[in-house]
Amino acid sequence: MQGLRPGPAFETALAALPACLLDAPIGVAVSGGGDSLALLLLAQRWAAGRGRTLFALTVDHGLRPEARAEAEAVAALCRQLGLPHETLRLEGAAPRQASLRRGRHAALARAARQRGSRLLLTGHTADDQAETFLMRARQGSGWYGLAGMRPLSLSPVWPEGQGVFIARPLLGARREELRTFLRAEDVRWVDDPSNDNPAFERVRMRRLLCPKMSGSVQILSVMDRFQTLRMIEDAALWRWMTANIRVSEGVIEVTFLTLLPTERAARALGLLIQIAAGREVPPRGERLARLVERIVSKEDFRGATLGGCQIRPRRGRLQLASETGPPIPGIAARLAAHQAILSGNTHEIAAAAGKESFLEDLVPIF
Ligand SMILES: Nc1ncnc2c1ncn2[C@@H]1O[C@H](COP(=O)(O)OP(=O)(O)OP(=O)(O)O)[C@@H](O)[C@H]1O
Structure with a gap:
């Protein structure tokens, strides 16, 4: 799938999903970063052409003062696109990655269910997959785990995530091509400072991959084979x-x-x-x-x-x-x-x- 421009790759990914998940309103999880803003734009175009109902959700983890303005910028873009948007504020979340992730998934799933939605779209990319591969390899994961994230899975939290599926239609797209797409659309994104903080393992893996684009291409082709086996x-x-x-x-x-x-x-x-x-x-x-x-x-x-x-x-x-x-x-x-x-x-x-x-x-x- 690599190498496709983001629009067709996105459409192919959505076409593979069961129609019943697409018939109900579809939630788009938008952090305000480049990947999920590209996701928002692509989803809005896709939905407008097919009469599907979309809404956007942004989680403010309550940890960075700038997060409020970033969520407001997403809300403003959604107004421009004619899409409903809601900011979900996490109160008193412990600043540990695992509990932030759990809180974020729980808030997203609750908000989706409130709107009668069964499907949330997230902006994970091929680059996220390659980073995941390296992180899991370091943890000693076998081939099954090294196949990476699935294009369709269930909300990981229970019971809040009950009935909510998560689709990742940008797994075939490269981060850089999404940024090129956003520049062409004149849409600005924010770079969360934690995305550059080497205290996080994912950031260290990203740095390992970044200068060597061919490295991630090879990893992605191995992952393709593991996905078939999976x-x-x-x-x-x-x-x-x-x-x-x-x-x-x-x-x-x-x-x-x-x-x-x-x-x-x-x-x-x-x-x-x-x-x-x-x-x-x-x-x-x-x-x-x-x-x-x-x-x-x-x-x-x-x-x-x-x-x-x-x-x-x-x-x-x-x-x-x-x-x-x-x-x-x-x-x-x-x-x-x-x-x-x-x-x-x-x-x-x-x-x-x-x-x-x-x-x-x-x-x-x-
Ligand atoms: N605060 C948030 N609010 C809404 N959705 C989020 C948030 N954080 C992450 N997501 C969703 O999960 C996906 C992957 O999360 P990850 O932490 O890798 O993203 P990010 O680096 O924070 O932002 P992006 O992927 O948009 O550049 C995002 O693309 C987005 O769809």
Whole structure:
């Protein structure tokens, strides 16, 4: 996909999404940076030509005094474009990256749901993918993680993100070409100072890549191959899940995990633990691998806890439930949505998005 001008690349990416996600109002997450401003312009043109409804959201994390004016500049551009815009202010967020990210995703998803939207667009680019590759490689990620961000995924926060999909239609575009596009459109963007702060790993990776554009081209072509492999792996995982997983009273029940190759078993168990525990990410690496080894080996497995989840054997099945308190609400709906993403099939995604339980409110959104 690299090398396409941003407009056609954007349109190709949106054409691949299930129609039901595009029929409801579509949210655009705009920070005021170059990538998401280009996203806003491209989305506005695309929507105007097709009668789709768009709205824009900007999160002010409440950490930098300039952020208020930056959000106001996005609002002014939206007025010019004839699009509704809302600034979401995070109150008292801890200035740690993980909690800022969680707060941002929760605020965006709530605002989307308030407007009856099922889809948020973000401005992640091919350059973000290459940086992600390097960051994950440093953390020891395997090929599956090195495939990078998905073009369509679910809001990572739960339960606030319930029913909200995230699409990244600029993953095929280069940051520099988006800036060229904005210059031609005479639109100015802001450069958040944290984007230049080497205290952040992403910035250090960006600096490694920047002087060597060919470096990122090679990384992106490796990622392309890993993405193809991931589609095959996801389809296998999906087929296994449709036959071997069920949810009963908030507890996930699993059969025949031991028949999977170890790496796939770890991937499946990691996702199921994440869902049963209501977490944003699966437990990482070593502890998960050790747990799978214990389950798969002939040892007498009597149960374990990992990632906020209790795993115990029961009548030939594994049962997974939240370690603390009552079961996490909406487990079946979240599982169905994850399975649909793994299937890569637009009909499955439409079915998961359309499930009444998926759209029921688990948390007050006002
Ligand atoms: N404060 C925010 N408000 C709204 N959306 C945001 C915000 N921060 C990030 N996003 C969304 O997430 C995407 C990726 O986030 P990232 O932190 O990489 O972006 P950024 O460097 O802050 O801004 P940009 O990608 O627009 O240059 C953005 O393109 C945008 O769609």
